[in-house]
Amino acid sequence: MLKINATQKIRVFSGIQPSGKVHIGNYLGAMRRWVAEQQQKENYFCIVDMHAITVPQDPSQLKRLTRDLAAVYLAVGLDPRVCTIFVQSQVPAHAECCWILNCVTPVGWLERMTQYKVKSREGESVNAGLLVYPVLQAADILLYDADEVPVGEDQSQHVELARDIAQRFNHLYGETFKVPKLVLPAVGARIKALNDPTRKMSKSEAHLRGHAIGLVDDPDEIRYVVRRSVTDTGREITFSKQEDKAGVNNLLEIYELLTGKSQEQIEAHFAGKGYAALKEEVAEVIIAALEPVRQRYQELMDDPHELDRLLALGAERARGVADPKMAEIKRKVGFVPLSKH
Numbered sequence: 001m002l003k004i005n006a007t008q009k010i011r012v013f014s015g016i017q018p019s020g021k022v023h024i025g026n027y028l029g030a031m032r033r034w035v036a037e038q039q040q041k042e043n044y045f046c047i048v049d050m051h052a053i054t055v056p057q058d059p060s061q062l063k064r065l066t067r068d069l070a071a072v073y074l075a076v077g078l079d080p081r082v083c084t085i086f087v088q089s090q091v092p093a094h095a096e097c098c099w100i101l102n103c104v105t106p107v108g109w110l111e112r113m114t115q116y117k118v119k120s121r122e123g124e125s126v127n128a129g130l131l132v133y134p135v136l137q138a139a140d141i142l143l144y145d146a147d148e149v150p151v152g153e154d155q156s157q158h159v160e161l162a163r164d165i166a167q168r169f170n171h172l173y174g175e176t177f178k179v180p181k182l183v184l185p186a187v188g189a190r191i192k193a194l195n196d197p198t199r200k201m202s203k204s205e206a207h208l209r210g211h212a213i214g215l216v217d218d219p220d221e222i223r224y225v226v227r228r229s230v231t232d233t234g235r236e237i238t239f240s241k242q243e244d245k246a247g248v249n250n251l252l253e254i255y256e257l258l259t260g261k262s263q264e265q266i267e268a269h270f271a272g273k274g275y276a277a278l279k280e281e282v283a284e285v286i287i288a289a290l291e292p293v294r295q296r297y298q299e300l301m302d303d304p305h306e307l308d309r310l311l312a313l314g315a316e317r318a319r320g321v322a323d324p325k326m327a328e329i330k331r332k333v334g335f336v337p338l339s340k341h
C-alpha cells in the first residue's frame, strides 16, 4: 500500500488547455480554488497543450495562447514559489506514460466519455487523440501521485476514469499509482454561457461575442456582454433551479462567488429591482474583481522572456517528479532500463 506521510502536504494537480480565451467559468470553476489553497498544498498546474491539439489549432496561435495562459495563471495570483507551473509538452514523460496507460485502458471506457461523444459528433472526422484524450489526462494526474484534482463539473467523468485506470494498472502490475480525489466547488462548478444559459461557458466558443467573459476583457466589453446576456421574461431575482430561470441564476451565482455574500443577503438586496439593475451590478462586480488580474496580465505579457524563464523552471521542477515516476512505471511493466555502459 502507498502510505501518506503525515508531514507531507496534500499534492494537487490540475490543468487548462490553451485552446482559446480563458473565461470566468474557468476561474470560478477551477483556478479560484487553486489560488485560495496554494499555501497549504503542494501544487502542479499544467498548461495542457498536447490536449489542445486533439482539435485543430493554428501553430502560431497555439504558441501565443500557451504563453497567454501562463500569464493568466500568474495574473490570477498563482505564486511560482509554491506552484509548479509548466507546459505539458515540455515534460516528455506525459506522452510516454500516456502510451503505457493506453495499453491498459479498454476502448469501451473511452467511447463512453461524454466529451468524446459530443466532440466526435461535432467534428467531421475523429482523430485517435480525441479518443485517448482522457488517458493523457490520467497520465498527467497519475505521474505526480496527485491526492486532489480541483476542476469544474465537466471534468468529473475524466477524473473518475483516471481513478479507474490507476486501479486497473495497480491491479495488473502491483501498487504503483495513488488513486486521486475529484474536488469540485460547492458553487460555480458549471458557469453557463451568457448567450445561452442552457449550455456551459466554453473556452473554444469564447471568441463568439456574447458567449463568455474573458478574464482580461476590458470593462466596456464586460458591460456590453452582461447587459445583453439572455435571461427570461419574468421579474423575480431569486436563486432557482428552474430551467427558464437559468440565466438569472447564473448571474446571481457569479455575483455570489465574487462578493462572498449569502444567497439570502443577495435576494434581499435585489428584491423589487429589475433585471437591468441586476445586470448593471453584476457587471460592476466582475469589472472590480478582474481589474487587478488585467493589470498584472499586461505587465507579464510585456516581458515574454521572463514568462519563458518561469515556464522552463516549472518544467524542470515537474521533471524532477515525473521522470523518477516514469522510471518506476517502466520497471513495473518490464522494460529493460538503459544501461549506463
Ligand code: ATP
Pocket: 015, 016, 017, 018, 019, 020, 025, 026, 027, 028, 029, 030, 150, 151, 152, 153, 154, 155, 188, 189, 190, 191, 192, 200, 201, 202, 203, 204, 205
Ligand atoms: P474547451 O471549450 O476548449 O473545452 P473549457 O472552457 O471547457 O475549454 P478547459 O480547458 O476544458 O476549458 O477547462 C479548464 C478548467 O475550467 C477545468 O477545470 C474545467 O472543469 C473548468 N471549466 C471549464 N468551463 C467551465 C464552466 N463553464 N464552469 C465552471 N468550470 C469550468
Ligand code: LTN
Pocket: 013, 014, 015, 016, 017, 048, 051, 136, 137, 140, 141, 149, 151, 155, 158
Ligand atoms: N481535460 C481538462 C484539462 C486537463 C486536466 C488534466 C485537468 C488535462 N489534464 C489533469 C485536471 C488534471 C479540461 O479541463 N478540459
